[in-house]
Amino acid sequence: MKAKKIIIKGKVHDVGYRLFLLTEAESLFIENFDARNIVVNGEQHLIVLVGGLEEKISRFVEFARSNCPPEASVLSVEVEDYAEEIRSIDSFRQSFMVLQMVKLAQAGVGMLGRQDITLGKLDAMLEKQDRMLEKQDETISAIREESEKTRVVVKEESEKTREVVKEESEKTREVVKEESEKTRETIEKVSEVVNDPRQSKGEGRDGLK
Numbered sequence: 001m002k003a004k005k006i007i008i009k010g011k012v013h014d015v016g017y018r019l020f021l022l023t024e025a026e027s028l029f030i031e032n033f034d035a036r037n038i039v040v041n042g043e044q045h046l047i048v049l050v051g052g053l054e055e056k057i058s059r060f061v062e063f064a065r066s067n068c069p070p071e072a073s074v075l076s077v078e079v080e081d082y083a084e085e086i087r088s089i090d091s092f093r094q095s096f097m098v099l100q101m102v103k104l105a106q107a108g109v110g111m112l113g114r115q116d117i118t119l120g121k122l123d124a125m126l127e128k129q130d131r132m133l134e135k136q137d138e139t140i141s142a143i144r145e146e147s148e149k150t151r152v153v154v155k156e157e158s159e160k161t162r163e164v165v166k167e168e169s170e171k172t173r174e175v176v177k178e179e180s181e182k183t184r185e186t187i188e189k190v191s192e193v194v195n196d197p198r199q200s201k202g203e204g205r206d207g208l209k
Helices: 019-025 054-066 089-194
Strands: 002-011 033-039 044-051 073-081
Touching: 002 054, 019 033, 019 044, 019 054, 019 089, 033 089, 044 054, 054 073
Parallel strands: none
Antiparallel strands: 002 044, 002 073, 033 044
């Protein structure tokens, strides 16, 4: 049996590195496996422990030296012998899956929280829109009310104007009628003078020849 400790440095956290190496260890039927993320002096480290048959461990170390997840950025890979106990790969897999489920649950809670915030903002926007629509309805109602008042006023003024015009027309008709009567009377008088026999005999102003 052989055991190794592999220290991988760089951008190695939250990029699926442990699952990446676990999958390879399972494909090689490695019996003991452990992996954990740590931070040393602000640097991301991935500590991997493997134990099993020497040939399988050597193949795993070679894989770890030359391969990494697409989103990882490896600065160095250090390998050293390890003499302490390493838990079984089945035990690691179970605890790892539980940890991932916890992360997913926390992410889900966070998403729900953000969703609640988004829905709250949406509700506020809809409420504001409702207030705007209410004001618009009030404005339309006020315009209609003023239009109705204006229509009534215009109708009343039109009626008054019509009455005034009618009254003035009646007065004008009476005046024209009176003037026509006077003119007719004047014409009749002139006609009487013209047709007077005394005027035709040449009588003077005093009725003498």
